[in-house]
Amino acid sequence: MWIGGAIVVLALGGGWYSLRSGAAHTYVSKPVTRGTLAVNVSATGTLAPRNQVDVGAEVSGRIDKLFVDFNDRVKKGQVIALINTDQYVAQLQQAQASLAQAQATLVQSTLTHERYTALDKTNAISRELLNTSTGDLARAVAGVALARAQVQQDQTLLNYCTIYAPIDGVVLDRKVSAGQTVAASFSTPVLFTLASDLNQMELDVDVDEADVGLIRPGAKATFTVDAYPTRVFSALLISIHNAPKTVQGVVTYQGVLRLENKGGLLRPGMTATAEIEAVTIRDAILVPNAALRFVPPDDVKKNAPPAPPTLNGVNGGRVWTEDGKTLKPHDLKLGATNGRATQVVTGDLKPGQEVVIDLADKPPKPPGS
Numbered sequence: 001m002w003i004g005g006a007i008v009v010l011a012l013g014g015g016w017y018s019l020r021s022g023a024a025h026t027y028v029s030k031p032v033t034r035g036t037l038a039v040n041v042s043a044t045g046t047l048a049p050r051n052q053v054d055v056g057a058e059v060s061g062r063i064d065k066l067f068v069d070f071n072d073r074v075k076k077g078q079v080i081a082l083i084n085t086d087q088y089v090a091q092l093q094q095a096q097a098s099l100a101q102a103q104a105t106l107v108q109s110t111l112t113h114e115r116y117t118a119l120d121k122t123n124a125i126s127r128e129l130l131n132t133s134t135g136d137l138a139r140a141v142a143g144v145a146l147a148r149a150q151v152q153q154d155q156t157l158l159n160y161c162t163i164y165a166p167i168d169g170v171v172l173d174r175k176v177s178a179g180q181t182v183a184a185s186f187s188t189p190v191l192f193t194l195a196s197d198l199n200q201m202e203l204d205v206d207v208d209e210a211d212v213g214l215i216r217p218g219a220k221a222t223f224t225v226d227a228y229p230t231r232v233f234s235a236l237l238i239s240i241h242n243a244p245k246t247v248q249g250v251v252t253y254q255g256v257l258r259l260e261n262k263g264g265l266l267r268p269g270m271t272a273t274a275e276i277e278a279v280t281i282r283d284a285i286l287v288p289n290a291a292l293r294f295v296p297p298d299d300v301k302k303n304a305p306p307a308p309p310t311l312n313g314v315n316g317g318r319v320w321t322e323d324g325k326t327l328k329p330h331d332l333k334l335g336a337t338n339g340r341a342t343q344v345v346t347g348d349l350k351p352g353q354e355v356v357i358d359l360a361d362k363p364p365k366p367p368g369s
Contacts, residue, residue, distance in 0.1 A: 025297060026361050027322060029354035030288045037286060037343050039279040039336045041215050043255060045205030047225070047270045049195035050258070053167055056188035059083060059160045062181045063191075070174055074165040074194065081163035081191055083182070088161055092154040099147035102140070109133070109140035169196040172268060195268065201261050203235055205274050206252035212240065214278035221257055223274035228265065235259040237276055279336050286341040287332065287349065290357035291319040296327050297359070304329050317342070319349070320356045327356060 061083040068080045113133040119125045173193040176182060182189040203223060207215065219237040235257035245252050257274060259266070295301070307318055308331055317334050320327040335343035349355070 024325060025300070025359060027327075027356045028358040028360050029322065030291065030357050032344070032349045032351055032353045032355060033286045033341070034283065034351040035286060037279075037281040037284045037336060037338060037341065038277060039214070039281075039338050040275040041207065041211040041278050043205035043207045043211075043274050043276060045203055045255075045257075045272060045274065047266055047272055048202050048204055048268050049169075049172070049198060050200050050202050051167065051169075051196035052172070052268075053169075053194045053196075054190045055080070055163060055166065055192040055194060056190050057081075057083060057160070057163065057182050057184055058188060059088065059157055060181070060183045060185060061085075061087065061161065063176055063178050066174070066176070066178050068165075068171050068174070068192070070171055072171045074169060074171065076165055076168050078165045079162055080165050080171075081176075083161040083163070085158060085161045088154065088158040092151065092158055095147065095150040095154045099144070099151050102143040102147040106137075106140040106144050109137040113137045163191060165194065167194055167196050169194045170198060198264060198266075198268070199261050201259055201266060201268070203257040203259060203272050203274060205255045205257065205272075205276075206245065207240065207255045207276075209244075209251040209253065211278070212253045215240065215255070215276050219277050221274050221276040223257070223259075223272040225266065225270045225272045227267075227270060231265075233259060233266070233272075235274065281336060281343055284335070285344040285347075285349065285351060287317075287319060287334075287344050287355060288357055289337065289340055289342055291355040292317045292334075292342060294320060294356055294358060296320055296356070300327050307331060315345070321349075321354060322356065330355075 063081060064084045065082040066080070067078075067082075068074055074080060113136070116125055116130045116133040120127070120130045171192055172195050174191070175193070176189075176191050182191070215237060217237055217239055221235045221237055222232050223235055224232055236259070237255055238258045239256040241254040241256070243254070245254065255276070257276075296304070304327070307316075307329075315334050317332050319330050319332065321330060322328075330347055330349055332347035332349065333345040335345045337343070
């Protein structure tokens with residue numbers, strides 16, 4: 001009877017010890033490191049020339065000649081197209097004839113007024129005739145000015161028939177053909193698109209509103225394009241526009257990157273994925289992000305002290321290290337992260353110390369889960 005009671009007490013004591021200590025677990029760990037943490041902001045966009053100009057026609061008419069084509073290099077002031085001038089030459093000649101007629105009227109009115117003025121001194125004419133000649137002279141002067149303005153206007157329209165390159169650059173696009181008629185009645189038709197210099201280009205990227213506060217003009221960047229997937233190109237962030245862009249509820253801000261297009265490999269319109277350098281921290285203690293996500297088994301976690309209230313903030317985190325057969329928690333104040341590792345601002349971790357990132361003896365999932 002006494003022996004049976006002892007066995008029961010031992011069995012109960014063994015069960016309590018088993019619950020107290022928990023089942024044995026094995027873990028996967030990674031070391032805490034010291035190094036440089038580079039935090040980048042990802043953004044996508046398209047390549048564009050630094051200066052792109054649409055060359056249009058300010059007059060309507062038939063395209064008589066085109067002097068440049070796709071990819072041709074042009075100089076500022078070079079003639080690149082000619083619109084038929086027949087109508088505008090006729091209008092100019094008509095305006096010049098009207099000017100000559102107005103000038104003749106002015107000469108006649110001047111002579112008449114001078115004669116009437118001399119006769120008025122001897123009271124040889126009525127005051128009414130003198131007043132009439134004064135009015136005729138003023139109208140003749142205005143008529144000459146009006147006719148001269150019409151000549152200038154028609155001369156300007158005739159000049160518009162010759163299309164000049166407004167910048168030094170290259171022809172990106174030609175939108176018309178010889179013999180085609182363009183109409184400038186309601187809007188300016190675009191004949192050519194010119195780029196100033198494709199050796200220097202811009203990459204316009206859309207930066208998410210959550211990331212725009214991390215980057216500043218002057219930040220270095222790299223990017224890739226689908227045409228050269230194995231090559232990484234360098235760029236420099238020169239501007240972040242304040243005007244927001246909202247597409248399907250997503251707010252972004254346009255960032256402008258400047259780049260050197262050495263060898264002419266990059267072309268306008270290419271889609272690029274950029275990595276913009278946001279923060280670089282040297283000699284930082286780094287903990288793997290997997291360790292911050294690790295949650296120990298319940299039988300281990302229940303014996304751990306509660307996390308301090310400050311750990312619930314965005315800059316707090318808890319990691320675990322193996323201490324014999326148990327796990328020891330470490331509460332950390334965290335800094336920047338690149339998605340793989342996070343800076344430890346304060347805490348009792350040292351470089352080289354192993355932190356738990358996962359269970360090695362995960363229980364099997366039930367069938368059908």
